[in-house]
Amino acid sequence: MNKDKDAIIKVRNLKKYFPVKKGFLKRKVQYVKAVDDISFDIKKGETFGLVGESGCGKTTTGRTIIRLYDVTDGDVIFDGTNISNMKEKDLSSFRKRVQMIFQDPFASLNSRMTVGDIVGEPLDIHKLASGKERQERIYYLLKTVGLSKEHASRYPHEFSGGQRQRIGIARALAVDPDFIICDEPISALDVSIQAQVVNMLEDLQKELGLTYLFIAHDLSMVRHISDRIAVMYLGKIVEVAKSEELYKNPTHPYTKALLSAIPIPDPDVTHKRESVTLEGEVPSPINPPKGCTFRTRCKYAFETCKNKEPSMKNLGGDHTVACHLLDNKK
Amino acid sequence: MSNSKVNMDSIPEDMWEKIDNKEKESDLISRPSLTYFQDAWRRLRRNIMSMIGLVIIIILILTAIFGPFFSKYNFSDQSLKMASLPPRLELFKIDNENYIYLANGLKIYSSTSNGEIINLLNPIKQDFQKKIKVYKLNGKEIVLDFSDKPFKLLNENGNEYPFYKKVWNKNHLLGTDDLGRDLLIRIIYGARISLLIAFVATLVNFFIGVLYGGISGYAGGRVDNIMMRIVDIISTVPLMLYVILLMVVLKPGLKPIIIALGSVFWVRMARIVRGQILSLKEQEFVMAARTIGATNLRILVRHLLPNAMGPIIVSMTMMIPTAIFTEAFLSFIGLGVPAPLASWGTLCNNALGGYRSYPYQLFLPSLAICITMLAFNFLGDGLRDALDPKLRK
CATH class of the missing domain: 1.10.3720.10 (MetI-like)
Known part of the structure; x- marks a missing residue:
């Protein structure tokens, strides 16, 4: 496979454990396994969707890849360089090429800075532009995301949620990155604004040749924007497939359940389709179930699921699934 | 996505209508841009009590800095003669030009009618058995009888000098301390x-x-x-x-x-x-x-x-x-x-x-x-x- 060749980022066996500290001396007694041994590649120019329910480790994955969190174990190889153990001061060039768009447009902008300063800060830090050039660049960036240059002297609280998210996108674009991690960039927005922002992200991708890691819990929106989608459950990836393939042919029981939860605006279809509802709560990531982590909520679970952790199996055409049911079928 | 583009072309041209410029300006914000502190100041101004507090503080600071330049006294100037004079003086009339102030401690000051202290009077005669002190001011004899409270100020004929009125201390607005400092x-x-x-x-x-x-x-x-x-x-x-x-x-x-x-x-x-x-x-x-x-x-x-x-x-x-x-x-x-x-x-x-x-x-x-x-x-x-x-x- 020539997958490795044009992969812009390769994640190998990535783990992120958060210690649970107790007592006066803050001894580490347990670990929350937020991300537990996941691997995937993202190709240049594609949009890689990452879905899963709340608390499954999507956001942690994104933040670990961009090194907001230290990596517990595993490798993140960006454009041939392993950045998983780099010191912060060596990450400067990485920070210039990888950016992030945040979930909450109200929390992700510093309310004491003007929009111009927010967008211009990456330019100051990386010394990319100064004086008049900086000004021009800020105006250009604001124009790119559909704001005007009059907005540069204003403060974030004067803008609506959609506009604030555009400001966040302009800040991410300031350093001219190759790869952007979108951490649920639309989940805090109105539906009408969601479409605007997603369309803008698509346009920017075409114009600037960006690669996205698109994290979301809303499958319909991810389907619209993503080329390939990975489904996460309790810190592990359970299924990866091309987006059409995933929707046509979901294989993992968890993916099936997620897909059946998408509302379809047609009562007839909704009535006919088989609905797979999940029962029970997500197990605690401090002490996940042995074997397959999903077995506690899976109605197909059998003996093997308790003992053995399923490995990723390739079904052909970039479709990989981690489930023991596949062995049974064969 | 591609479908929508085909549809757009197939719409007849006369069905298109130009929108006016208002739509373009819908994103403009007309409210003046306020920084965090301008906004806070706007809210603070509405709070009457804190504005009173602020005015008092400003007056206090200005007084502390510039006040001493306008005073004829220094904070360390002592004048034992003028010790412990209160801000309000009770004056007694001797004649039209001479008034006296009877201070605590059996001291008598000559004063003008509007409360300007002229001097501390020295007794010309003291008799501690009769409990009287005799002073002389402008040729007139003043007898202070402190045998019984309230103390009396008598003239040589034994008549009381009339109480004139209470006036503000003109020399020291807030009086003096025990060492006569303003x-x-x-x-x-x-x-x-x-x-x-x-x-x-x-x-x-x-x-x-x-x-x-x-x-x-x-x-x-x-x-x-x-x-x-x-x-x-x-x-x-x-x-x-x-x-x-x-x-x-x-x-x-x-x-x-x-x-x-x-x-x-x-x-x-x-x-x-x-x-x-x-x-x-x-x-x-x-x-x-x-x-x-x-x-x-x-x-x-x-x-x-x-x-x-x-x-x-x-x-x-x-x-x-x-x-x-x-x-x-x-x-x-x-x-x-x-x-x-x-x-x-x-x-x-x-x-x-x-x-x-x-x-x-x-x-x-x-x-x-x-x-x-x-x-x-x-x-x-x-x-x-x-x-x-x-x-x-």
């Missing part, structure tokens, strides 16, 4: 010292507290734990004990008070800043700053501290009256500035000896302390509302 100028100098100590101590607290709290909160984890335990230890040492010990080591004066207040009061500020930073650093804008490669110093100075400024300013404003009061208290118990310097606390202390005869000497500096503390508290209260709109009802 009380007004001493209170103004006291304001200088009290305010200076309060401001310097608060400023020192601000820098130490913000730095210490900022580092502790931002570093987090074990560093935070250790730094906060140190704060706990410092805050358990009783301030008085600490100040008294410091006074023993250092010579009494301005410096040890400032050092004492500065080195103890920052504890509260450090806790406030640390709490703020701790909650702010988890917010996404801090992560955003890290993803664009901002250094820790930059994040702390440009992102975290400006966002924590509201509570910091409020607690600084609240710290000033506390510092003023502590300084007054220290001076009052004799640990304050040395004579002849005066702070409000030392003035109160001086007045304590004669407060039954000269209550104004105690009352006036106390009033100054009260007004100042109230003014700062009102302002701080208003600032808290103005800087944190979420707290408002």
